[in-house]
Amino acid sequence: xxxxRKAKPGRKYVLKLxxxxxxxxSVRAITNLKKILSEEFKGIYELRVIDVIKNPQLAEEEKIxxxxxxxxxxxxxxxRIIGDLSEKDKVLLGLDIL
Amino acid sequence: MNKRTFGERKNKVxxxxxxxxTGIEGLDFLGNGGFPKGRxxxxxxxxxxxxTVLGVEYIWRGMEGFDEAGVFVTFEEKPERIIKNVxxxxxxxxxxxxxxxxxxxxxxxxxxxxxxxxxxYDFTVLxxxxxxxxxxxxxxxxxxxxINAFFTQVGATDKVRKVIFDFVDSLNSLGVTTLITAERTxxxxxxxxxxxxxxxxxxxxxxxxxxxxxxxxxxxxxxxxRGSTHKQGEYPFTITNDGIIILPLxxxxxxxxxxxxxxxxxxxxxxxxxxxxxFKDSVILVSGPTGTxxxxxxxxxxxxxxxxxxxxxxxxxxxxxxxxxxxxxxxxVNLKKWQNKGLLRIFCEYPEVMGSEDHLITIKKEIEAFKxxxxxxxxxxxxxxxLTLKSFREFVLNLTSYIKQREVAALCTSTTKTLLGGESVTxxxxxxxxxxxxxxxxxxxxxxxxxxxxxxxMRGSWHEKEIREYIIxxxxxxxxxxxxxxxxxxxxxxxxVTQYEEEELKKLxxxx
Numbered sequence: 001x002x003x004x005r006k007a008k009p010g011r012k013y014v015l016k017l018x019x020x021x022x023x024x025x026s027v028r029a030i031t032n033l034k035k036i037l038s039e040e041f042k043g044i045y046e047l048r049v050i051d052v053i054k055n056p057q058l059a060e061e062e063k064i065x066x067x068x069x070x071x072x073x074x075x076x077x078x079x080r081i082i083g084d085l086s087e088k089d090k091v092l093l094g095l096d097i098l
Numbered sequence: 099m100n101k102r103t104f105g106e107r108k109n110k111v112x113x114x115x116x117x118x119x120t121g122i123e124g125l126d127f128l129g130n131g132g133f134p135k136g137r138x139x140x141x142x143x144x145x146x147x148x149x150t151v152l153g154v155e156y157i158w159r160g161m162e163g164f165d166e167a168g169v170f171v172t173f174e175e176k177p178e179r180i181i182k183n184v185x186x187x188x189x190x191x192x193x194x195x196x197x198x199x200x201x202x203x204x205x206x207x208x209x210x211x212x213x214x215x216x217x218x219y220d221f222t223v224l225x226x227x228x229x230x231x232x233x234x235x236x237x238x239x240x241x242x243x244x245i246n247a248f249f250t251q252v253g254a255t256d257k258v259r260k261v262i263f264d265f266v267d268s269l270n271s272l273g274v275t276t277l278i279t280a281e282r283t284x285x286x287x288x289x290x291x292x293x294x295x296x297x298x299x300x301x302x303x304x305x306x307x308x309x310x311x312x313x314x315x316x317x318x319x320x321x322x323x324r325g326s327t328h329k330q331g332e333y334p335f336t337i338t339n340d341g342i343i344i345l346p347l348x349x350x351x352x353x354x355x356x357x358x359x360x361x362x363x364x365x366x367x368x369x370x371x372x373x374x375x376x377f378k379d380s381v382i383l384v385s386g387p388t389g390t391x392x393x394x395x396x397x398x399x400x401x402x403x404x405x406x407x408x409x410x411x412x413x414x415x416x417x418x419x420x421x422x423x424x425x426x427x428x429x430x431v432n433l434k435k436w437q438n439k440g441l442l443r444i445f446c447e448y449p450e451v452m453g454s455e456d457h458l459i460t461i462k463k464e465i466e467a468f469k470x471x472x473x474x475x476x477x478x479x480x481x482x483x484x485l486t487l488k489s490f491r492e493f494v495l496n497l498t499s500y501i502k503q504r505e506v507a508a509l510c511t512s513t514t515k516t517l518l519g520g521e522s523v524t525x526x527x528x529x530x531x532x533x534x535x536x537x538x539x540x541x542x543x544x545x546x547x548x549x550x551x552x553x554x555x556m557r558g559s560w561h562e563k564e565i566r567e568y569i570i571x572x573x574x575x576x577x578x579x580x581x582x583x584x585x586x587x588x589x590x591x592x593x594x595v596t597q598y599e600e601e602e603l604k605k606l607x608x609x610x
Contacts (some may be wrong), residue, residue: 018223020220020222020223020226023220023222025218025219025220028217028218029217032217052223052226052227053226056226056227056229056230057230059223059226059227059230060203060227060230060231063204063205064223064227065205065207065221065223065224066219066220066221066223066224067219067220067221067222067223068219069213069219069223079214080212080213080214081213081214081215081216082213082214082215082216082219083215083216083217083218083219084216084217084218084219085216085217086216086217086218087216087217090214090216091216093214094214094216
């Protein structure tokens with residue numbers, strides 16, 4: 001795909017990744033996300049990884065039904081992606097960047 | 099898939115499983131104490147069968163009756179809707195949430211529909227949320243309603259099965275007593291649609307909504323409580339303003355106290371025939387064809403209670419209040435006077451207005467509220483009209499057992515279908531449960547219709563065996579001398595017996 005996929009400069013992305021402990025899905029999601037972020041969002045993102053086993057009240061507040069779950073808190077509107085983020089294009093699409 | 103057949107019998111396991119009282123009327127009786135404590139019970143039923151109400155009531159009774167906090171997990175309806183829907187039962191869930199006694203977890207999978215799915219994921223977070231909620235309110239009871247929404251919206255059946263398996267596993271380890279509801283498509287058939295019973299099959303409760311002769315009939319059945327006992331079979335239940343009420347057929351301890359205190363029937367001669375009156379906690383059946391004076395006997399029985407200063411309720415299913423008053427007045431009985439004195443309550447309703455369970459509950463409520471010493475039901479056969487044979491039998495059984503437990507004297511009438519002789523369904527179903535049976539019959543003699551009365555049963559007492567003639571006039575009921583020189587009165591075709599035969603018979607009875 002030759003489309004321009006760079007995050008818009010000057011924008012700040014606030015992301016939250018909800019995982020459940022060290023499960024394979026969680027570990028994969030963290031690895032995949034960090035790779036995408038370093039490639040596409042260098043310097044313009046803020047990521048918080050939340051372990052819902054340690055912080056279940058946060059999962060409750062967000063009404064999370066499945067993990068791993070990536071939530072784009074900013075810019076609005078909120079976008080949510082469920083899964084281990086194994087396909088970069090789909091993740092970018094889900095984050096409304098592509 | 100390892101499907102279990104419906105009627106499979108498990109070997110009885112001798113293991114003691116503690117029970118948690120649900121607090122739902124009748125359910126603890128069926129469960130021999132309640133739900134197996136610390137375990138998961140699956141409640142299956144078709145749409146509209148009352149699963150959600152059962153779930154909410156289970157949580158509610160725990161909070162209200164036993165100070166046990168609860169967690170309600172909803173996969174289907176929005177929490178706001180559930181809260182609103184059960185307000186009509188007087189259950190204020192908002193208050194309980196505010197008091198920290200209840201948490202409703204919204205897990206409707208519809209939320210997920212707007213999310214993007216990328217790669218593998220799992221549902222372990224749901225368990226974490228439930229665990230968190232349980233800890234937060236220190237819950238003892240958990241309800242998950244209903245898991246089908248999860249299957250249908252998420253689609254991945256295997257994945258969801260695993261989630262449910264994990265749910266049950268972790269809930270059991272947390273020491274909470276859980277109720278999971280699941281929908282089924284047929285009333286009689288596979289337990290649930292997605293084979294979830296394989297995971298939570300230790301305890302299964304089935305609720306049914308059956309259309310029987312154009313009438314809705316709800317039943318509940320405990321299919322199994324593994325390692326524990328419960329009552330077998332389907333029991334009717336109803337959803338009232340106060341929630342679910344299950345009517346245990348044989349609710350029914352036979353330990354009903356019995357009394358030797360006699361009460362007046364309202365007719366001196368009849369008291370004599372019964373050996374001094376009816377017993378004060380007995381069920382009396384008056385059976386006879388139309389026009390033989392059943393309503394009169396009911397009226398006299400009612401009046402006798404009032405005269406003795408006892409409260410009485412008259413349940414009239416055939417006549418209006420005005421008709422009853424007028425009839426009574428024609429026999430010289432002033433019902434209005436007793437009603438004004440607060441001793442008499444007349445309840446008039448056509449049986450068609452409600453189902454059998456509702457009738458029974460109404461009767462019970464009336465008795466609880468008015469606390470009568472006697473009740474009269476005129477007539478039981480009116481119920482027969484609107485109930486199936488099965489429901490009628492259950493109705494009568496339930497009613498009589500309830501009356502006995504309350505130590506109330508009850509007089510019920512039953513109309514026989516044929517003018518001469520014959521028996522009614524009522525008689526066939528109630529006779530073994532009654533303590534006294536009075537039979538009223540037309541007697542055709544010498545081209546005349548006369549009336550005969552006899553006591554065919556008077557439990558625990560001597561009673562007269564003769565058939566007496568009686569007359570009804572403006573002053574009420576007058577019992578005359580026994581019919582002499584005739585036989586086959588009860589079959590309706592009286593036949594004269596010659597003097598010789600009569601004496602022969604006398605000799606025979608003396609010999610015995």
